[in-house]
Amino acid sequence: MAEKTRMNLSAGLASSSVALVLVALKIWALGETHALSVAASLADSAMDLMVSLGGLAAIAYAARPADEDHAYGHTSAEDLAALAQSVFIMISASVIGWAAIARLLAENPEPLLHQGKGMAVMAVSILLTAALVTWQSWVARRTNNKVVKADRLHYLGDLLPNVGAILSLWASASFGLTQIDSVVALGAGAMLAVGAVRIFKGAWDALMDRAAPEEVVTEVEAVLSGFPGVHGYHDLKTRMAGSKTFITVHIELDGQKTLDETHAIAAALRRALLNEVPDSDVLIHQDPVGVTPHPDDPSRT
Incomplete structure (x- = not known):
């Protein structure tokens, strides 16, 4: 487990470092080109930096063992970080969209400058992003960490706006089509907004204990179905907290077996569930087959 945590942290550090470099490069490129497509890509990279830093902090904090005050661990920190990040993403998308529309409607839109420099920066961005995604893919295959997987998917989605920025700068330099820059920026803003809603929903669902x-x-x-020694199950409940899945279930066992025998079955089942659903927490309650609920028991939900 410690080795997996180190690998996940290395992916988080790589993600944060790449995002920081890209933000610095794109700030310079925006100052040189005045291109909204570059501004959109800059906002996306700035958001990436926040997401990556939040993910890195969440991985480190979530890896802490359960304690007296947090009996179920600290994985909800990932959801809290994602919730805050999604709000920032939506604000960025709104600002980019507003600026793009204003430039499209302007009688004399601001010309783009030094397109070649901007294209070079965006090409470097694509290469760095591709290298990062390759490393994240390698880590995700070995650790199955959802934060790393989500970050990888997000950076894969970043490649399209970067390519769009290069195309808009090329069209401006070659044909004077400066309006394409605003159209690309609008598309990038829309992608940011869709991503923000997805991140917000996932974090909100987890914080609300959605299955x-x-x-x-x-x-x-x-x-559970057909597991040796298990005659049935009920009251299966699941919920997510960050990258951890919590599973609770009642299983029905032969009441004539000894406590040692039923414990062995439940323990084997727990290992099977942990293997099937990595990074999960499993709680199993054992019931005799055909047991009648006590009238004072709360009704099952």
Whole structure:
């Protein structure tokens, strides 16, 4: 587990470092070109930096073991960070969209300058992003960390705005089509907004204890069904907190077996669930087959 944490932290550090370099490069490129497509890419990289730093902090904090005040661990820090980041992304998308529309409607839009320098910066951005995604993919395959996976998908999505910025700068330099820059910026702003809504929804659902995704529940049910010694199950509940999945279930066992025997079955089932759903927390309650609920028990939900 310590090795996986180190690998996840290395991916987070790489992500934050690349984002910091890209922000610095694009600030310079924006000053040189005055291109809104570069501004959109800069905002995206600035958001990447915040997301990466938040993800790095979340990975480090979430890796802390449960303590007296946080019996279920610290993984919800990932969701809190994502919630705040999504608000920042939406604000950035709104500012970019407003500026792009204003430039499209302007009678004398501001000309683009030094397009070649801007194209060079965006090309470097693409190369750095591609290298980062390659490293994140390698780490994600070995650790199955959802923060690293999400960050990887986000950087993959960044490649399109970077390519769009290069095309808009090229069109401006070659054909004088400066309006394409605003159109590309609008598209990039829309992509940012869609990403912000997705991040917000995922974080909100987790903080509101929404059940795990349907495919995860299906995987859990597949393990439970027909597991040796388990005659049935009920009260299956799941929820997400950051990158951790919490699973609670009641299983029905032969009441004639000894405590040692039923414990061995439940322990084997727990190992199977942990293997099927990595980074999960599993709690199993054992019931005898055919037990009748006590009238004073709370109704099952």
